Amino acid sequence: MLAIRELRKTYPAQGGPMAALDGVGFTVEAGTFVSVIGPSGAGKSTLLRCVTGQLRPDGGSILLDGADMVPLRGRQKRRLQQRIGMIYQDFCLVGCATAEENVLNACLPELGPLSVLLGRFPREKRQAARTLLATVGLAGKEDQRADSLSGGEQQRVAVARALMQGGTLLLADEPVASLDPVRAEEVLELLRRLQREQGLSVLMNSHNVDQALRYSDRILGLRQGRVVFDGPPAAVTEAVLKDIYGGEAAHEAV
Numbered sequence: 001m002l003a004i005r006e007l008r009k010t011y012p013a014q015g016g017p018m019a020a021l022d023g024v025g026f027t028v029e030a031g032t033f034v035s036v037i038g039p040s041g042a043g044k045s046t047l048l049r050c051v052t053g054q055l056r057p058d059g060g061s062i063l064l065d066g067a068d069m070v071p072l073r074g075r076q077k078r079r080l081q082q083r084i085g086m087i088y089q090d091f092c093l094v095g096c097a098t099a100e101e102n103v104l105n106a107c108l109p110e111l112g113p114l115s116v117l118l119g120r121f122p123r124e125k126r127q128a129a130r131t132l133l134a135t136v137g138l139a140g141k142e143d144q145r146a147d148s149l150s151g152g153e154q155q156r157v158a159v160a161r162a163l164m165q166g167g168t169l170l171l172a173d174e175p176v177a178s179l180d181p182v183r184a185e186e187v188l189e190l191l192r193r194l195q196r197e198q199g200l201s202v203l204m205n206s207h208n209v210d211q212a213l214r215y216s217d218r219i220l221g222l223r224q225g226r227v228v229f230d231g232p233p234a235a236v237t238e239a240v241l242k243d244i245y246g247g248e249a250a251h252e253a254v
């Protein structure tokens with residue numbers, strides 16, 4: 001589904017360019033849940049932002065179903081990126097819009113400017129948005145303003161919005177870091193259910209090793225811009241964690 005090869009990204013820094021991604025490579029098979037773990041500054045966010053197209057890598061390839069996104073520009077690039085849903089730590093919803101309108105916002109790129117200006121959406125899109133809100137457990141909250149929903153509910157709206165795009169790959173950047181432990185588990189369980197029932201692929205950044213181990217099929221350990229571990233959660237031993245987190249006590253990351 002997603003294949004990343006030799007990905008490089010450097011940032012300007014005092015004393016010369018600093019490699020945030022230094023030849024990163026891995027694949028996300030269709031229908032799997034992959035978590036990226038690693039210490040702060042390892043390059044996790046940079047990696048996800050390269051995949052979403054927010055950042056342009058300096059080298060390497062990002063193949064989505066075999067098509068390399070890195071050299072693409074303009075409409076071709078946007079069309080491929082439409083197949084990737086994204087959820088963020090801070091939800092990124094329009095607070096004064098309803099849950100349903102937030103989900104419908106995923107359709108804006110494919111609607112004409114008039115529909116966008118008037119906020120008019122075709123009936124079938126509205127129906128699809130309501131169905132998705134029910135799928136994420138928000139039936140009955142469609143017309144509630146996003147900023148009146150709890151954090152866990154807001155993240156569910158964001159998941160429904162990502163699904164509304166119609167893609168089968170969901171990127172999640174610390175999706176539950178702002179939620180209390182119970183809501184965090186609920187959102188992770190939702191992602192796991194969607195992955196298992198709808199064949200969604202999930203690529204998640206997490207600073208919470210325990211959660212990553214419990215919900216993922218595969219773990220990627222990133223350290224200083226390099227993949228230092230790629231394997232199943234069962235293979236993540238104390239020694240592996242020490243390798244990923246360096247001298248830092250691994251249990252502090254759990």
Ligand code: ADP
Nearest residue numbers: 011012020038039040041042043044045046047
């Ligand atoms: P993580 O998400 O694992 O904490 P990041 O991808 O945010 O790591 O950062 C990786 C490295 O790149 C860090 O050393 C960080 O300071 C640096 N970095 C990130 N964004 C920028 C930027 N916009 N400009 C310069 N350096 C950056």
